[in-house]
């Protein structure tokens with residue numbers, strides 16, 4: 001690839017771009033045009049300094065994150081379909097904190113601190129969910145109604161000093177958006193709408209994620225700090241080296257990066273287009289073959305012909321037909337880009353949305369409170385609910401061990417499982433390498449790694465605040 005930028009050498013930092021066709025130029029050639037929020041760019045240069053590595057390797061830093069960052073941010077706690085009926089609850093833990101996310105009535109969802117107000121026992125074990133008519137403590141039997149009011153104190157004569165009116169279960173804040181339930185422990189935090197900002201809300205709403213359900217849910221501990229793990233998915237820069245099998249049909253170096261306010265960023269990584277790193281080495285037919293019948297192919301044996309057209313267009317048409325059939329829906333007005341491309345949004349701090357139709361996923365990342373060098377990574381495939389409106393129950397999580405391959409999860413496409421293994425194998429080496437390194441920080445590309453800088457800027461913002469105890 002020509003290493004000079006498209007605009008020549010005399011550019012300010014952050015202005016240089018891969019010389020190949022830009023993401024916007026690729027999308028502009030598509031048959032079914034994309035909406036304005038796909039056709040816009042929102043990159044911002046945020047400096048070129050190295051990011052200190054302490055944040056990834058220091059146990060005290062991780063401890064401070066629990067008090068400063070996790071207590072103040074909006075977090076994806078569960079999907080609404082986890083708790084469809086009044087009385088349904090789902091336990092969400094982050095670090096030392098634990099919440100019982102409960103549907104009290106159709107439009108009232110609460111997040112109770114998961115601890116008995118007598119001597120602190122968790123009212124529901126971590127990782128559990130179900131339907132409750134009350135929350136009763138397993139130690140001495142104090143109990144609470146589903147609406148959080150105290151139901152019973154055993155031997156009340158012994159607690160004349162306890163005001164029953166003050167015995168409601170304390171709550172974190174709850175908001176709902178796009179079928180997700182979000183919680184925040186900070187009573188003074190901005191609303192979710194302010195936190196995300198109008199542009200990001202517009203994008204999230206446009207994807208209609210409330211009309212999807214969790215078809216597959218896989219969890220796996222990763223031997224790396226949670227932020228390193230998040231950042232492994234924030235750029236397409238690694239594709240050519242880490243996932244060479246997909247670079248043949250992925251515009252990697254010319255993917256687009258955007259930032260929206262402090263907490264949301266995005267990339268659009270076009271598919272059905274040759275990587276600029278491989279320019280001249282593959283034909284349009286090769287690109288199509290790689291995507292459809294190659295190592296990571298989506299078709300079994302049915303070779304398609306590109307004819308006079310482009311691999312990208314044949315693929316967009318093929319996916320449109322496939323998904324229309326699968327969901328019995330009319331996708332004729334949905335753009336080729338939304339159907340085909342890899343869209344990825346970070347919602348700081350724990351959530352990643354991949355809302356594109358060909359690879360619809362949500363990731364969630366949470367630190368391991370016992371080991372700052374480990375986190376829990378979750379992959380949820382969100383499929384559209386069919387035209388009949390019948391919403392299948394959310395898939396139970398398949399809990400992989402640290403040693404297992406993503407390919408072992410039942411229902412995981414093996415080609416995609418291999419990609420996730422490639423991503424996570426690097427993380428172990430990166431964590432250990434950062435600890436072994438003589439260099440005090442990590443270095444980032446100005447454009448392709450802007451989401452990492454943006455993410456760490458948000459980390460810095462919260463870490464500069466005083467501790468907030470819930």
Ligand code: FES
Nearest residue numbers: 116118119137140
């Ligand atoms: S600790 Fe819950 S009733 Fe005693």
Ligand SMILES: [Fe+2]
Nearest residue numbers: 232242243423
């Ligand atoms: Fe990757």
